[in-house]
Amino acid sequence: MTTIKDVARMAGVASSTVSCVLNDKGNVSEPTRIRVLEAASQLNYVRHGPASELKRNSTQTIGIIVHDMSSPYFSDLVNGIETVVMSHGYDMIVCSSLGGEKSTAHRYIRERRIDGAIVIAQNIQDQLLIEASEAGFPIVVMDRDLDAQHIVKVLMSDTQGGYLATRYLIDKGHRTIAYISGPSQSECNLHRYQGYLKALKEAGIEENPEWKIGGQYMKQDGYDAAKKLLEGELPSAVFFANDEMAIGGLEAFREHNISIPEQLSVIGFDNIPASQYMNPPLTTFRQPKRDAGQLAGHVLFQLLNGEIVETLYTLDIQCVERDSVRLLNLS
Amino acid sequence: MTTIKDVARMAGVASSTVSCVLNDKGNVSEPTRIRVLEAASQLNYVRHGPASELKRNSTQTIGIIVHDMSSPYFSDLVNGIETVVMSHGYDMIVCSSLGGEKSTAHRYIRERRIDGAIVIAQNIQDQLLIEASEAGFPIVVMDRDLDAQHIVKVLMSDTQGGYLATRYLIDKGHRTIAYISGPSQSECNLHRYQGYLKALKEAGIEENPEWKIGGQYMKQDGYDAAKKLLEGELPSAVFFANDEMAIGGLEAFREHNISIPEQLSVIGFDNIPASQYMNPPLTTFRQPKRDAGQLAGHVLFQLLNGEIVETLYTLDIQCVERDSVRLLNLS
C-alpha cells in the first residue's frame, strides 16, 4: 500500500506538503505542486479513507437509513437526496436498519461512520435517534412523528392526502364514497382515513359504516373488500387506501361485469408502476418523493453547517388523474 | 466525545484492557471485565469507527455497487446478499456508481472504506474494478462479462433463459413464435435472442424474420410491436423480451379483440410485479435473484478468507407459469 510518505519521498518534500497539495490547502508553489502530483500519479497513490476520517473527525458522507433494501418505494426519494448530496461533494450510502442493535444503520450512526442521516425506516428505535441527535449528530426523519429537540421532520402528509383524494371525488359529484382501509396499526392508513372523514364532514356527508371495509394493503384484500361491497348497495365511488388493493378491487368488479368508471368510480393511492397498466388506468395520488428527498438533503446540510432550520416541513400530495373516475352529472 | 481512555480511567485500568474487553479478546479476569463494562455503559461509550478501521486496516463492511438507487430490480438480490453478510457479523452498505470518478462507489472502493464489493452496476468502468482487484480487493460482479484474473462472476444466464422460454412454448405445441426484442445494444436482450434461436433450431423450426420486431424494452414498444404483428399473419405465440413490452402487447391485442391465450399465447421475461395483475396474468420467466445474492455473498467471504473459488457461477432461470399460454393440440 502506498502512503503519503512514499509520495513525499519520491517528490522530495515533506508529507505535510503532499497533504496540502492533495487537499488544495494553503500555499504550495506551482513547481512543487506539479512534482507532488506527478509522484502521486506515478505511484498510483490513493488516500486511505479511514485515516483521513479519523484525523478530520468527519467522514464526508451521509447515510440513508431504510428498513430494508427491498422496497422500491424509496427509489425516488433516494434519488432526490442523491442529487443534493452530490452537489455538496459528499458521499451517500444506504444502510439497512434490519437487525436491530446490530444493524448497519445502528453501527454507522453510533460509531460516527457517517456525518448525518436521513431516516426513512420506520422500525428504528426513537431512542437511538434521540441519543445520537442530542450528541450533535444531525438527523432528518421522513414521514415519522418523532418529537425531539434536534430532529427535523419532513412529512408528505397522508392526512392531507386522504382529504384531497376524497375531495377530488366529491368535486366530481360523488356523494357515496366507500373507504377500503389498510391495516389498522398502519399510521399512514389511519391518516388517510382521517383525511377521508374530514372531507366527508366538510361536504356534509354522513359516513356509512358499511362502506368502510378493512384490509391489509394486499391485492387480495382489495379483491375481498370489493366482493363484500358488491353484496350490499353500491356507492358511486370507492377509495382504496392503496393502489395494490385498488388493483385487486378492479379485478373483482370486472368479474361482476361492473364497468369502471361508467358504473363505479375507483381511486387508489401511491401511484405504483402497475397502476398505469390497469384497465382502465387507475386514477391515484402520489407523494412528491423526489422533492421530499431533495428537501431532506438540503435541510441536512443546513444542520451540518449549524444553521437554524424549521423543525417540521410538510409537502403536498399530488393527484395523478387517469381514467377510473367518472364525472357525475350534478343535479 | 468519550474515548477508550476515559473508560480506562474510570475503571482504573489501562486502555488496552478496555479494548480487550470490548472486543472479547484474550485474558481479562471477570471482575475487571465487569468493572470495565460498567464504566463503559456509564459513560455511554461507543467506539469510534474510523479509528478502529485505521488500526485494524479493515472496515468489516462490504459494499453493494448499484448504478442508481432507483431500480427496484435489485431488491431481491440485495436481500439475498444481506442475509449472508449479516450472518458473518459484517456490515453492508449500498453505494451508487452515479457520477463516474467522483461517485461514492469509486471513492469507497479506492479509499478502502469497504473490504470488498459486489457489483451490480453495469456502468462502472472495468478499469477501476480490475485495478482494485489486482490490489487484493475482492470483487464479485453480477451479470457482467468481465474477464479478469481476480474477479468472480455470478451470472443468471439470459441465453439459457431465452432458450428455456422458447422451449416452454415449443413444448406446449407452438411452432410459430415471434420474438419482440429489446434494444440491440442490450447484452441481455442479445442473449435472450440467442437462446430463442437455439431452441428454434433444435426443434427444427425456421426463423421467420417478419416475426422479429425490435423495441426498447418500454411498454409502448410492446404495444407498437404487437400492432405491427397484427398487420401480417399471426404466429401462435409471442415471446416478449421483457414483461413491460409484453404488457403493452397485451393492451394492443385486447384492442383488436384477440383473446389471450385462446387465440394467441404470450410470454414475458423478468416477472415484474405488474405482470401478475394483468388480464390474463402473464406467464413469464424469472431470474433467481435472491439465490444469486446469497451466492455472491458467500463467494465474497470466501475471497475475503483467501479461499480458492471458481471464477464463474451460473444460475438457472425459472418459469413463472400463469395463464397467458395455451396448450396446443399436438397433431
Added chain:
DNA sequence: CTGTTAGCGCTTTCAG
C-alpha cells in the same frame, strides 16, 4: 492477568 508502548495514515499547527 494487566499495563506500557508503538504505531496505523493522515492533517494541521507552528516555527523556520
Added chain:
DNA sequence: CTGAAAGCGCTAACAG
C-alpha cells in the same frame, strides 16, 4: 513557501 512534529482513537505485541 516548506518541513518537523504532534496526535486523532484505537489495537496488538510484548514485557512485567
